[in-house]
Amino acid sequence: MANVLVYAETRGSALRKVALEAVSAARSLADSTGGGEVHALVAGAAGVAAAAAQLGAHGADVVLTAESPALASFAREAIAATLAERARQGSYRAVVLGFSAQGRDLGPRVAAKLDAPIAADVVAIEAAGDALSVKHPGYANKVILTLAISGAPVVLSVRPGAFGATESPRSARTENVQLSADPGAERVTVKEVVEGAKGRPDLGEAEVIVAGGRGLKAAENFALVEALADAFGNAAVGATRAVTDDGWRPHSDQIGQTGRQVSPRLYVALGISGAIQHLAGMRTSGTIVAVNKDKDAPIFKVADYGIVGDVLEVLPALTAAVAAARSAGH
Amino acid sequence: MGVSTVKIAVCIKRTPDSESRFRIAASGATIDESGLKFDIDDFAGYAVEAALQINEKSGGGETVVLAVGPDTVQESLRKAMSMGADRAVQLKADAVPADGLAVARALAAELTSGGFDLVLFGKHAFDTSAGVVGTATAELLGLPCVTAVSQLDVANGRGSARRELEGAAELVEFPLPAVVTIDEGVARPRYPSLKGIMAAKKKPLETKPAQLGPVRVTVQKAELPPERAAGRIVGEGAAAVPELVRLLQTEAKVL
Numbered sequence: 001m002a003n004v005l006v007y008a009e010t011r012g013s014a015l016r017k018v019a020l021e022a023v024s025a026a027r028s029l030a031d032s033t034g035g036g037e038v039h040a041l042v043a044g045a046a047g048v049a050a051a052a053a054q055l056g057a058h059g060a061d062v063v064l065t066a067e068s069p070a071l072a073s074f075a076r077e078a079i080a081a082t083l084a085e086r087a088r089q090g091s092y093r094a095v096v097l098g099f100s101a102q103g104r105d106l107g108p109r110v111a112a113k114l115d116a117p118i119a120a121d122v123v124a125i126e127a128a129g130d131a132l133s134v135k136h137p138g139y140a141n142k143v144i145l146t147l148a149i150s151g152a153p154v155v156l157s158v159r160p161g162a163f164g165a166t167e168s169p170r171s172a173r174t175e176n177v178q179l180s181a182d183p184g185a186e187r188v189t190v191k192e193v194v195e196g197a198k199g200r201p202d203l204g205e206a207e208v209i210v211a212g213g214r215g216l217k218a219a220e221n222f223a224l225v226e227a228l229a230d231a232f233g234n235a236a237v238g239a240t241r242a243v244t245d246d247g248w249r250p251h252s253d254q255i256g257q258t259g260r261q262v263s264p265r266l267y268v269a270l271g272i273s274g275a276i277q278h279l280a281g282m283r284t285s286g287t288i289v290a291v292n293k294d295k296d297a298p299i300f301k302v303a304d305y306g307i308v309g310d311v312l313e314v315l316p317a318l319t320a321a322v323a324a325a326r327s328a329g330h
Numbered sequence: 331m332g333v334s335t336v337k338i339a340v341c342i343k344r345t346p347d348s349e350s351r352f353r354i355a356a357s358g359a360t361i362d363e364s365g366l367k368f369d370i371d372d373f374a375g376y377a378v379e380a381a382l383q384i385n386e387k388s389g390g391g392e393t394v395v396l397a398v399g400p401d402t403v404q405e406s407l408r409k410a411m412s413m414g415a416d417r418a419v420q421l422k423a424d425a426v427p428a429d430g431l432a433v434a435r436a437l438a439a440e441l442t443s444g445g446f447d448l449v450l451f452g453k454h455a456f457d458t459s460a461g462v463v464g465t466a467t468a469e470l471l472g473l474p475c476v477t478a479v480s481q482l483d484v485a486n487g488r489g490s491a492r493r494e495l496e497g498a499a500e501l502v503e504f505p506l507p508a509v510v511t512i513d514e515g516v517a518r519p520r521y522p523s524l525k526g527i528m529a530a531k532k533k534p535l536e537t538k539p540a541q542l543g544p545v546r547v548t549v550q551k552a553e554l555p556p557e558r559a560a561g562r563i564v565g566e567g568a569a570a571v572p573e574l575v576r577l578l579q580t581e582a583k584v585l
Contacts, residue, residue: 073500074500076475077474080469100496101477101478101493101494101495101496104461104465104477104478105465105475105477105478107462107465108430108431108434108461108462108463108464108465108466108469109465109466109468109469109475111430111431111462111466112431112434112465112466112467112469112470113469115431116431117429117431117546117547118430118431118460118462118466118547119460119547120430120460120461120462121459121460133550136459136460137459137555138457138458138459138460138552139346139348139352139361139456139457139459140348140456140459141555142352142554142555143352143354143361143552143553143554143555144552144553144554144555145428145549145551145552146549146550146551146552146553147428147547147548147549147550148547148548148549148550149546149547150546151546187474187504187505187508188474188475188476188502188503188504189502189503189504190500190501190502191490191501191502191503192500192501193495193498193499193500193501194492194498194499194500194501195497195498196497196498196499200497202496202497203496203497204496205496208584236497251480251494251514251515252494252495252496252497252498252499257348257456258372258373258514259514260496265584266578266582266584266585276348276349277348277349280348283558284555286582286584287578287582287584288558288561289574289578295563300561300563301558301560302558302561303561304561304562304582305561305562305564305574305577305578305582306561306562306563306564307563307564307565307566307567307570307571307574308563308565308566308567309566309567309568309570310567313567313568314567314568314570314571316568317568317571318568318571318574318575321571321572321574321575322575322585325575325578325579325585326585329579329585
């Protein structure tokens with residue numbers, strides 16, 4: 001029996017979806033190794049204790065809360081130090097984080113502090129006795145690697161969307177913890193956070209993504225893509241590398257091997273030919289729809305449904321039809 | 331004091347061309363490398379370019395490239411020197427282990443006495459796509475670390491950077507020495523000039539054993555992901571939209 005420690009990431013004071021997924025993955029790891037406890041650390045400026053119920057609902061037995069006004073911006077050193085210190089004190093089988101911007105940053109810090117082996121961007125975890133193996137897509141999702149990891153604790157970061165946020169309710173006890181380093185004394189200081197598109201979900205968390213490529217012909221035609229995203233209600237907008245390189249969209253919108261790797265329930269590719277670089281970022285999506293004027297475009301090889309045609313002609317009709325279908329369904 | 335110069339280490343990895351079609355080797359635990367083209371990893375290439383530009387701007391300093399791996403990495407180290415790096419260090423190992431912490435240990439052992447102001451990495455390498463080594467090396471060296479940086483400036487013993495987040499960016503400042511992992515956007519790597527290629531042949535490339543320590547993460551199995559089943563063309567132009575929406579509702583059930 002061994003416990004699992006989780007970093008439950010927040011944005012503002014709200015838990016991120018990946019935090020619940022990390023707790024769910026930890027719960028299932030603890031259960032498969034004899035039913036240990038899941039301890040989730042949540043850190044923020046204020047009000048983090050409110051997250052306890054949600055973490056408990058997804059399988060956390062103990063919610064460790066750390067509050068400090070200096071945690072309003074990402075205190076990478078203080079959080080890593082606190083996680084490592086906690087991991088040292090308890091007998092943990094694993095420390096689990098999300099493979100998000102924060103988790104990517106924190107995971108290797110914690111591993112190095114603990115001299116613990118680390119596997120990043122994990123999509124499956126298998127534990128049998130002392131043996132632990134994980135699956136991790138390498139080569140930009142083109143090769144699935146099974147990694148054997150020896151030693152304990154191990155640090156695992158889980159790919160957003162790969163583990164569901166599964167309910168496994170219990171009433172979590174809450175415990176305040178002291179930060180192991182002063183978050184006001186970070187050597188890396190955040191001067192400003194530049195927010196991206198307002199009012200849209202993050203590409204990593206969106207159920208629906210509409211993405212545009214060169215076929216849109218001009219930056220201003222992304223207004224049509226935005227309109228389709230609005231018609232879906234809560235869709236994120238992405239773009240190809242060609243489009244972000246040309247400055248039509250910000251770099252952070254790029255989906256592909258060198259950009260974001262996404263797995264929404266529905267991916268709509270608009271005027272995207274389907275270069276390998278782009279496919280590497282979206283081929284694991286649930287349902288893929290493509291609109292492209294070239295019937296031989298590689299995107300049609302991965303798309304479940306395709307329309308051959310000029311995206312600028314198809315888009316307004318598609319937006320109207322999606323809006324109508326959604327309003328009829330409500 | 332004039333313009334301050336910086337001594338920069340860039341840790342690079344040699345990876346196969348990302349546009350390749352991969353096959354699994356007979357061992358079942360690695361890719362079949364035959365016929366693949368290898369080069370400096372994309373993100374490491376941006377890091378080399380970023381280092382060269384920083385030193386060109388200050389008109390001094392030094393850029394040293396390091397790589398862990400077998401002798402084949404010498405080709406990548408030479409290429410970095412043909413782009414303009416001053417010298418290279420190979421930390422020799424039969425293979426680059428899948429244990430990122432072991433790689434970090436070997437790099438930290440070499441870097442610790444190097445007197446570097448800045449240590450750059452790619453934000454991750456294409457093959458392992460894990461992004462562990464840079465940050466873990468920083469931690470082992472006790473240095474501040476900024477990850478996934480798309481803009482980088484250094485001046486007067488301090489660095490400032492733009493760090494890419496999900497749908498947002500962080501503007502940060504930090505003291506040198508520091509470790510920075512580089513995202514796309516910093517700088518497009520230059521092509522080596524003929525003069526650069528000639529000069530690189532005479533630049534020092536030192537080889538030492540990699541002090542990896544225990545390797546606790548190993549690849550047990552490598553496999554290709556299942557192919558997506560071929561889809562279908564619903565129709566042409568706006569006329570096909572009603573049928574598409576019907577399929578999304580009734581068949582895919584995503585609308």
